[in-house]
Amino acid sequence: EAGVAQSPRYKIIEKRQSVAFWCNPISGHATLYWYQQILGQGPKLLIQFQNNGVVDDSQLPKDRFSAERLKGVDSTLKIQPAKLEDSAVYLCASGGIGLEKLFFGSGTQLSVL
């Protein structure tokens, strides 16, 4: 079974620039999550999709972050404009309905200079 694919693995940008991350979940998984993991902390949920609809985006900074999941499969997360405090690892996870068997990708490490 292929895992959750994310790209790029690393990204370095200057503040106020924009950046986008891509996620391809495990085939057949209805639920897709984007998490932000700041160094030394646990993952924090940004947004959750079920199929191609948003279920929870209560912790997404909507003035600068946006995400979409086209056709209920791949997803992109965008930051525009980036701030220094956005430096973190952005993790994508997918799973079925519920919380069991949640699989994470390796993440995109973002550095904002």
Next chain:
Amino acid sequence: QQQVKQSPQSLIVQKGGISIINCAYENTAFDYFPWYQQFPGKGPALLIAIRPDVSEKKEGRFTISFNKSAKQFSLHIMDSQPGDSATYFCAAGARGYNSGGSNYKLTFGKGTLLTVNP
């Protein structure tokens, strides 16, 4: 508001020893308590999980102990090995409701960096 408190922040044990990591939660709506293991450069991977209807669950060298009345749960790693060196996160999950419908949501602790010396 930190809903899941994890301790210690870091832990060093000798090979063959027992590693114990503790977590406490506040929200009584939580009904799913997983532990995740994360190696550098990788995403978290599910290690073991428990539901509140049981007090203990064991899988190989890994055991979760759960105390519902105290709202605490812990991970015990028996016969710790250098390959167990990683960051461990506890989490708590509950069903939530919002305008998008109902969803399950995981809240993570801050993590424990475990080092097992050979």
